[in-house]
Amino acid sequence: MHSFYSHGKLLLTAEYLVLDGAKALAIPTKKGQSLTISTSNTPTLQWKSILHDDSLWFETEITLPLTQGKSFEDPIITTLYEILSAAQSLNPTFLNTQQGYTAISTLEFPRNWGLGSSSTLITNIAQWAQVNPYELLDKTFGGSGYDIACATAATPITYIKKDTAPLVTPVIFSPSFKEQVFFIHLNRKQNSRDSISHYRNLSHVEKELKIESFTSHTVAMIASQDSLHDFQELVTTHESELSSVLQTPTIKKQLFPTYPKAIKSLGGWGGDFILVVGTSEDMNYFKEKGYTTIIPFSEMVLS
Secondary structure, three states: EEEEEEEEEEOOOOOOOOHHHEEEEEEEEEEEEEEEEOOOOOOEEEEEOOOOOOOOEEEEEEEEEOOOOOOOOOHHHHHHHHHHHHHHHOOOOOOOOOEEEEEEEEEOOOOHHOOHHHHHHHHHHHHOOOOHHHHHHHHHHOOOOOOHHHOOOOOOOEEEOOOOEEEEEOOOOOOOOHHHHEEEEOOOOOOOHHHHHHHOOOOOHHHHHHHHHHHHHHHHHOOOOOOOOHHHHHHHHHHHHHHHOOOOOOOOOOOOOOOOOOEEOOOOOOOEEEEEEOOHHHHHHHHHOOOOEEEEEHHHEEO
């Protein structure tokens, strides 16, 4: 039996700009996804996916060896098959024997939290197949890859996407005021297509200037760990500047205009988690609006 594990992720700075090489601050989460592999005597892959509440949400049986280009009526099976096939293309010996397997993938956080159910799966399969997880990501979902870096990180990181291999640097990010930092789930997904379109329409010169600017925001945020005032100023500046780039109102303007302290979107704007500065008592503001998934920094962040 073999077991693999990957952490979830949150992107604290340089959303969207990270795709083009801005330095981003990202944090692995304490909760992630595990993958347990055992062998069997039948030439099939028995796959089970377990949710955070121990319920079974998906299972299938795949005949081995794999057949390239195969598709299924169930899109979930098709996606899994494509990931496994991509892994096999990177390592031809993977799943290319008469040996059978039973795979159990167990998620530790709700699927709708946006903490990386896909990236943790990609990284676990890459570990099993003994292939480069960034190459596997490129062949499947695509993206900047910061979530792949978080999956195997032991601490927060800075991440710079490069053509060859990303530059991943462990950093200390444990603010002295972390008891006043919370992550709140918005209970919704956001279609980022328009925001991405606005970003993609920036001229080359504008984009280079923004990459430089948001890289400096990342550096400044890491340096602000002893000053709540500086941290809040940086959060507000980051939100304002990215709002201008994306031509999208900040989440604070959209949903929480009367909240007196800093709020920041994380990852895709307007969906999943936001970062909120405040006391435990301040969180009643959000609870009264129906946002009840409120997680303190120390419970969320692996550090």
